Amino acid sequence: xxxxxxxxxxxxxxxxxxxxxxxxxxxxxxxxxxxxxxxxxxxxxxxxxxxxxxxxxxxxxxxxxxxxxxxxxxxxxxxxxxxxxxxxxxxxxxxxxxxxxxxxxxxxxxxxx
Amino acid sequence: xxxxxxxxxxxxxxxxxxxxxxxxxxxxxxxxxxxxxxxxxxxxxxxxxxxxxxxxxxxxxxxxxxxxxxxxxxxxxxxxxxxxxxxxxxxxxxxxxxxxxxxxxxxxxxxxxx
Numbered sequence: 504x505x506x507x508x509x510x511x512x513x514x515x516x517x518x519x520x521x522x523x524x525x526x527x528x529x530x531x532x533x534x535x536x537x538x539x540x541x542x543x544x545x546x547x548x549x550x551x552x553x554x555x556x557x558x559x560x561x562x563x564x565x566x567x568x569x570x571x572x573x574x575x576x577x578x579x580x581x582x583x584x585x586x587x588x589x590x591x592x593x594x595x596x597x598x599x600x601x602x603x604x605x606x607x608x609x610x611x612x613x614x615x616x
Numbered sequence: 617x618x619x620x621x622x623x624x625x626x627x628x629x630x631x632x633x634x635x636x637x638x639x640x641x642x643x644x645x646x647x648x649x650x651x652x653x654x655x656x657x658x659x660x661x662x663x664x665x666x667x668x669x670x671x672x673x674x675x676x677x678x679x680x681x682x683x684x685x686x687x688x689x690x691x692x693x694x695x696x697x698x699x700x701x702x703x704x705x706x707x708x709x710x711x712x713x714x715x716x717x718x719x720x721x722x723x724x725x726x727x728x729x730x
Binding site: 506538544545547561562596606608609 | 652661707718719720723
């Protein structure tokens, strides 16, 4: 079956613009995670969705970042008024249950000029 | 808070050499520990994991032992191959949280030359 997919694979934008990044998790997976990998940094946890529960947003770096998950499946990460420090690879992962292995997508490479 | 420190790369080895990538962690309690691998052009994949002290995770010839006394989870392989060239990430998840909120190290790029 298909793995986690993300789009776009690359995004170049101008400072101050809004961007939307999309994640399609593996079908049937109830948990979905967003991480960010900045140059020279490890992967930072951003947000976590589990079923119909309220998301854990504790990793979002600022109120310019938001995410939603529609119908318990596809998720969109939105960054408003992008800044150059937002440039990073944004990774999405999903898992069937909270204790199960996370499966990662290929990531979206964002460059803010 | 939780943190993971891993050996900085890049690491370049000849085929059939012995590999060690060091990883140490800081966490309260007994976290679960993971090694993830990212092959060129692919997404992160779980390589191995250990969920309690003295457990040994193993996969594809790689091994790592959960050492509580040294707070370490070093990755080893006895004889590396060109196909092992990738970026390796050490990670932990806090106890009682399952797999969410993984904390990762910065990654170690490994290149194996024939």
